[in-house]
Amino acid sequence: MDRFYLLDASFCPSVNQGRNPIFSSSPERAVASQMTAFTAALQTCAGRSFHRYDALHDFSVREYRTFWRCFLQWSQGLAWSGSPDPVCVGDDCEHARFFPNLLLNYADNLLGLEVAGPDAPALTACHADGRPEHLTRGELRERVARTAHALSQLGLREGDRVVAVMRNDAEAIVAALAVTALGATLSTAAAEMSVETLLDRFAPLAPRLLLAHTTQRAFDTGIPLADNVAKLAAALPSLQGIIQLDDGGLPASVSQPVHTLADLIGRGDAQQFSFQRFPFNHPLFIMFSSGTTGKPKCIVHGAGGTLLEHLKEHRLHSDLRPGDRMYFHTTCAWMMWNWQLSALASGTEIVTYDGPIATVDALWRLVADERVTVFGTSPAYLKMCEDAGLVPGQQFDLGALRAMMSTGSVLFDAQFEWVRDHVKALPLQSISGGTDILGCFVLGNPNLPVYAGEAQCKSLALGVQAWEHGAPTSGIGDLVCTNPFPSRPLGFYGDANGEAFHKAYFSANAGVWTHGDRIEFPPEGTARLHGRSDGVLNVRGINVGPGEIYRVLRDIPEIREAMVVEQRARTAPPDRTHAERYEQRMVLLLVLQDGVALTGALAARVRRDLARRASPTHVPDRILAVPALPATHNGKLSEAAARNAVNGLPVGNAAALRNPECLDAIRNHPALNLAARELPAPGSSREQLERHLQALWERLFDFAPIGRDDNFFDLGGHSLLAARLLADVHQSTGRTIPLATLLFTPTIAGLAAAIDEAASPRLAPNLVPVRGGTGAPLFLVHGASGSVMECWGMVNALRTTRPVYGLQARGLDGEQPTQRRVEDMAASYIEQIRTLQPGGPYALAGYSFGGLVVFEMAQQLTRAGEQVELLCLLDTYVGEQFLPWRTWMHYCWNYPGWQWRKLRAVPAAQRLRYLRYALSRAAEGVGMRRGRLTCRPDAFTESLPPALRQVRETIGRAMTTYHPRPYHGGPVLYLRAAVRQQRGDPLTLWRRVALRGLTIAEVPCSHFDLVQEPNLQAVAAILDEGLAGT
Incomplete structure (x- = not known):
């Protein structure tokens, strides 16, 4: 066939001359695309010519058996055995089965070495701390084979069900592929999901194994992961073992055998493992519906249908090939994780990220640093970037980026324009399908133009139409698929007679898949989505x-x-x-x-x-x-x-x-x-000022109505929101209000009074009233943030009638110089509390770093002849170099083991780079212990306003250099949370220096959750007892 004729047919669909595409591919790109190459192969196979994409699509739907047979044989590197005949048994979408006589192995095809060699890159796993891991195809294949062999030794077999609570990292991918290599069925969820939500999904499956990350990270919130996993395991009676994907621990209450992934890799033998082939329709993944009318339904997807559909979407519609690096921002709870995983079968390197979006530009930085060629994101993230005023095309080197994809919700016209104007001119593919089919109904095409607000085309071999009242419509209608397709799910797990499956997808239109989306198809053959037609909500790409x-x-x-x-x-x-x-x-x-x-x-x-x-x-x-x-x-x-x-x-x-x-x-x-409402002027009266502040608060919290007496902290306020609010107040009123003001006036009415210079407590600069009362006060010292706002909930849970005052770090206002030594902070804070309480006995408490400061305050007060009635340390750690000799040696003995386990997980080719990274971090630690500030703040610290960042960094330095000395005062009360991973146990030091006794009260939660719900009542009760002397 004439090559130019094929290009003309592929590249020039019917175009509405009244509309201009926002992007058009070059003729050279279209000629070289895999879509063009496969079209030529299909023309030879079918003896037909396809002048345009719509003709190609119509044939693929009408003659879907010919299409799928040709695609199976055309796909390079696809390993299978048996017979491709019959291609499909049955003609109706609900009951048809594809390739019943064909055998394959999903993991083997993802890791095959024909499409890309063993030295080709396969995986880059980026972590929140900035450390990347790299694996070649050969290294990944060997690691998967070793894990699969070890799992087989544990008894995992074809048909077993495995559930996983995972972060999006290399360990998750290795474990997932090892499970599928054995023919077992995998179901995944994200680490942040609650036990209740996980059990709704996993309990019906009666799983044999649980894969889980258990190490708590600084950005994690809620119940510690290890506790979550333990509760989940206790509620799954079928569970025969747990595979830990990292080096975190599990509570002693866990009754099942526990293995680590590192140990499995270490004892598995890749040479003794062979990738057995299984029937085309054997269960591969069990995904979950959103739970609109009850508990989520368990959607079973077959291995062959998933693999073929993903190969088609990746190679033909996305033009993915060896040399591409794809990063799709996703968690293990979303189908896009499975979708990206399958890109390995096209020889593409995939990039993962397991941390939070600490700054708005974090993903663009990752795309630039890792030279990503295809970036998958969501409308929500693009909107966030637009609102932040980002211009990624100017701020980052995006020279490697050739295409973008967006899914999860409707991508609107203006967002296409924003990408073109602020990122670069490239094909932005709006793709849409769902967990139900583990693929796309409408998506991109490397040969077609891109129109703003629309997907480029219908997916090949899927008879996608818009229906209204049971018949096709030229306008907006329900998205349906009229022909059988391989990636249609096998059914719902536990739905023996198929009744629930039929009701979900085929009851509205007999024999026709009805998806639940609203869609229309403009004359150009593109597609425009209009959201869901049922009650399911789509929140940042996740169906809720x-x-x-x-x-x-x-x-x-x-x-x-x-x-x-x-x-x-x-x-x-x-x-x-x-x-x-x-x-x-x-x-x-x-x-x-x-x-x-x-x-x-x-x-x-x-x-x-x-x-x-x-x-x-x-x-x-x-x-x-x-x-x-x-x-x-x-x-x-x-x-x-x-x-x-x-x-x-x-x-x-x-x-x-x-x-x-x-x-x-x-x-x-x-x-x-709220956003469209005009902000009322501050005016000249108190009433006008309060109306102005109410509008500011409602805009800040994105919630209305907020009453004049509603509490800033009860609404979810914290120090960063407080800084934003007071910056807005300064801009609109000209008044500079100290951050601490919100501690003693946390309402609209109180803030208005402060702005009007109403009577407010005249205290030392960093001493702020947190709660009123009678009697001698409790003085509470800030943690690493420099503010006591994080302890607001705990303070208000106290039953004591005594007042509470907070001591905040110098420098929060950006005007005072920060203090770099605990001893200097303690002396300054003593001077300030004496303006309120000239003599003892004093009651002192400090959370985390604040415990070091109140301990030093007690030392100085005792030396001055004052009495300290309460000295309470809330889970306070110390620099490991100051621990008693035995504890220090125990820490030093274990530390290489922690680092060795990390190093073992790094590919041999990358270990030198990792060692350089680890040594640089260690050198910074040594520098901080000698009094220098860190030169490379972490991602969270870097995102803070300059004043808060400076405070946090100087506190970090003070924490590492303070050496607690023996204390001759009264007993010390220590509130202990769960021991933090890779930290030395501080209790041995506190027992040694508390010469008159150490009282320990344990609260079963993580360090960071000690001052959060649901632990506030327990912590407050212990403090109340301490203040009462009991």
Whole structure:
């Protein structure tokens, strides 16, 4: 066939001359694409010519058996045996089965050495601390084979089910591929998910093994991972073992055998392992529905269908090939993790990242540093970058980046323009499908132009259409697929007769897959998504089922009814040159019990409970109290009607509702348009100032209404939000308000009084009242942040009637110089507390680093002849070099083991680089112990405002250089949390220096959760006893 004729056919679809594409591929790129190469092969196989992509797609749908046979044989490096005949048994989508006589191994095909050699790069795993790991295809294949061999020795077999709670790192990939290499079935979840949410997914599977990360990281929140894993294991009676993916520990309560991945790799023998081939339709992954109407459904995906569909999407639609480096920002709970994993089968190197987005530009930095060629992200992240004013194309070297993908929610027109104008001119592919098919219905095409707001094309061999009322429509309709396809799930686990599977996808249109999305297909053959057609919410790329939210809210007695819907909110007015800008929000509508109002405290509880019992993804963007929720005449709540009202749209059939009048209250609720609301001027009166501050608070917290007496900290405020708020106050009023002001005036009314220079306590610069009372005060010293705001909840949980004052670090205001020695801080703080309490006895407490300061304060006060009635250290650590000799030697003995286990996990070719990194960090530690500040702050510290960053860095230096000496004063009370990994146990030192005794009270939580829910009551009770002398 004439090469130029093929190019013309592929590259030039029917174009609406009234619209211009936002990007067009070059003819040279189209000629060289794998889409063009496969089209030529299919033409030879079928004896047909395809003048245009729509002709190619129509044939692939109509003659899907020919298409899939040709693709199977064309795909380089695809290893299989048996017969490709018959290609498909059955003609209806619901019951058809592909390649029943074909055998393959999913992991073997991902790690094959024909498509790319053993020295080709396979994996780069980036960590939150900046340390990368690199594996070649040969190294990854050997590591997987060794792990699989060791797992087989533990008895893991074909058909066994394995569940995983993992971070997105190299260990997760090795373990996952080893499980699939044995023919076992894998289900994955993210490390931040709660036990309740995990059990909804994993309990029905009766898994044999659990894979889990257990080491707590600084950015982790909530229950420690090890405790979460222990609770999960205890609730899974079928579990026969746990595979730890890192070097963290597990509680002694765990009854199952525990193995580490490092040990499995060490004792496995790659030479004795062979990649056995299994039937094409053997179960590979079990994914999960979102739980709209109940617990999530367990969706079983076959190995062959998953592999073929991903190969088609990666090679043809994405043009992935050896030499590409793809990074898709995802967690192990999202199908895009599985999707990216399969890119290994195309010879592509995949890049992973296991940390938080500490700064807005973090992912662009990763893309630049790792020379990523294909970057997968979400509309939410692009919106975040736009709001932050980023210009990634100027700020980073993106020369290697050739394409971007976006999924998870609707990518709007303006975001295509933002990428073109602020990143670079490249194909931005809006891809959409779902967990249900573990693939895409609409996606990119290297030969076609890109139109803003639209996916480039329908996926080959998938008969995707828009239907309305059971028939095709030229407008917006339900997304359906009319023909059989290999990646259709095998069914739901535990759904023996297929009834639930039929109801989910085939009951609306017999024999036709009905997906649950709304879609339209413009004349160019592109696709425009319009969100979900059911109640499922899509939050930052993750489907969230309202049922998971409602289960948590049922336990809050103030709530009578609840409904959660999506709002498509316009964030900027349109003009003649730019498309309208929208973002998607989760809106929670609450009907409260009689006499109950939606206060800041109640809203804070809703957010806190959802984050703790479900996940942060389940926390709504807006919480609205409404008189009633729309319901049909038979009493069923109508989410569609509420969603239309929230979005300002007409309700299609109001007569079907028994209370349509409630829609006006929802539609006109003022909290739905906070961003668009004009900020009232501060004015000249107290009332006007309070209205201005209320608008600032509502914009800051993205929640309304906020009352004048609602507490800043109950709403979720912390030191960073306080800094942002007071910066806004300075900009609008000209007044500079100290950060500590919010500690003693944490309400709109109190802040207005402070701005108006009403009477406020005249104290030393860093001594602030936290809680009122009578009697001698408790003085509380800040932790590493420099502020006592993190202890607000704990202070308010105290039952004592004594007042509490906080001591904050010098330098928080950016004006005072910081202090670099604990001894200097202690002397300064003593001088300040004496302005309030000239003589003892003193009550002192300090959280974390603050414990070192109050210990030194007690030393200096005792030497001055003063009495200290309470000295309380809240989980305070010391520099390991100051530990007693035996503890120091124990730490030194174990430290090489910790580092050795890390080093063993690094490929041989990368160990020198890792050693250089480790030595540089060690050198910085030595420098800090000698009084120097770190020259390379961590990602979190780097993201802080300059004043807070300076305070944090100087406190870090002070922490490493302070040597506690013997204390001759009264007994010391020590609150102990779980021992932190890779830190020396400080209790041996505190026992030695507390000459008159050390009282230890244990709280079973992590160090960082000691001053967070649900541990506040326990910690406060211990402090109350200490203050009472009991």
